[in-house]
Amino acid sequence: MLPYDGVDLDYSLQGKTAIITGGAAGIGHATAEFFHKKGVNVVLADLNPKLDEVAKEIGENTIGVVGNVCDVDYPTKVISEAVAAFDKVDILVNCAGIVALDNAETISADAWNRTININLSACFFMAQAVGKYMIDNHVNGSIVNMASQAGVIALDKHVAYCAAKGGIIAMTKVMAKEWGTYGIRVNAVAPTVVLTALGHKAWDGPVGDAFKKTIPAERFAEPEEIASVIAFLCSKGAGMITGHNLLVDGGFTIQ
Numbered sequence: 001m002l003p004y005d006g007v008d009l010d011y012s013l014q015g016k017t018a019i020i021t022g023g024a025a026g027i028g029h030a031t032a033e034f035f036h037k038k039g040v041n042v043v044l045a046d047l048n049p050k051l052d053e054v055a056k057e058i059g060e061n062t063i064g065v066v067g068n069v070c071d072v073d074y075p076t077k078v079i080s081e082a083v084a085a086f087d088k089v090d091i092l093v094n095c096a097g098i099v100a101l102d103n104a105e106t107i108s109a110d111a112w113n114r115t116i117n118i119n120l121s122a123c124f125f126m127a128q129a130v131g132k133y134m135i136d137n138h139v140n141g142s143i144v145n146m147a148s149q150a151g152v153i154a155l156d157k158h159v160a161y162c163a164a165k166g167g168i169i170a171m172t173k174v175m176a177k178e179w180g181t182y183g184i185r186v187n188a189v190a191p192t193v194v195l196t197a198l199g200h201k202a203w204d205g206p207v208g209d210a211f212k213k214t215i216p217a218e219r220f221a222e223p224e225e226i227a228s229v230i231a232f233l234c235s236k237g238a239g240m241i242t243g244h245n246l247l248v249d250g251g252f253t254i255q
Contacts, residue, residue: 002140002183002239011235014039017086018234019078021069021126022096024048026196027146030223031093031230032058038231041086045069045078045126046096061086069096069122075129088137091234092130094123094145097164101157112160119164124171127186131179140183142234145172147188149249165190169245176243185242187233192249193220217250 018035022028023044032042042062044055051064065081067074082089097119100111127143134141150158151165169188176186192215193203203211203220212218229248232238247253 001181002185004239006236007239008236011232011237012038013091013231013235015041016090016234017041017043017082017088018091018093019043019045019082019089019126019130020093020095021045021122022094022146024051024054024064026095026198027191027194027223027226028093028095029054030196031095031227032062034224034227034231035091036062040091043078043082043085043089045074069126070117072125075126078126079129079133088139089130089133090139090141092127092141092143093230093234094126094143094168096122097146099158099161101161102159103157104159107159115160116164116167119161120167120171123168127171127175131175131184131186134184135179135182138182141185142238143175143184143186144230144233145186145188147172147190147245149190149192149247149253151188151190151245152247153253172245173243180242185233185238187238187241187243188245189226189229189233190245190247190249191221191226192252194223194226195220196223214255215250215252216254219250221248221250 018040020028020032023032024046035042036058044064051066055062055064063085065078100115145168147168148165150162151169172186172188
C-alpha cells in the first residue's frame, strides 16, 4: 500500500532514480532531459553505441547502459548498474519501440515478431525485472509504459503495432492490480503522432497536414509534452493514479 502523506505542489522528483529505455532518441530522450531538469538521476537504456556521449550531453547524474532490450539478461544489467551508480531505482519509463507498417494480409512473420518482441515483450520483461526489484527492496516506485492511440483504435497498416500497444495497455492494468499492495503504481501513456525526428520524417508534408485535420487540436504533439505527462505520473501528484492509460492525442480518439 502507498500511504497518503500529502500532495507535493511542485510535483517534485528530486533525488529519484529513473531507468528510461529508448533514452537516446525521441520521447525517451525528451523524457531524460525533462527528468534531469527535475533533479532525477537518469539511467539511459539503449542500443546506441554512443550512449555515453548522449548521457554526458544531458548532464551530471546521467549514465548510459548500452544493450538490446530484447536480450534476456539486459534488464538485470541495467538495474545493477543503476543501483551501483545511484543506490536504488524509483522509476521505470519504457519508451523503446519500433513501427513496421503493412497490411494485415501481407505483413511478414519477421516484421510481426520484431514489433511484438521490441514493443511488448521487451517492455514486459523490463517492467517485470524492475517491479520485482521494487517489491524485494520495498521501493514505492512508479512504472510508465509507452502505449499509443494505436492501442485503443484501429489504424491502417498498423496491425502489429496496434496489437503490441493494445497488449501494453492490458499488461499495465494487470501489473497495477497485482503490485498496488506493494506501493508500486503502473500506468501507460498513449500519444498521437509525436514530432520526434522520426515523426517529422514520417508526417511532414501533405500526409501529415491531412491527418492533423482529423485531430480536434489540429496539431501533433511535441516530445516535451509527452515527457511532462510522464513526469506527472511519476510524481506524488499522481498518487492515486494507477492502471490508467492516459491518452495524449489532442482529442483524436474521442470521435
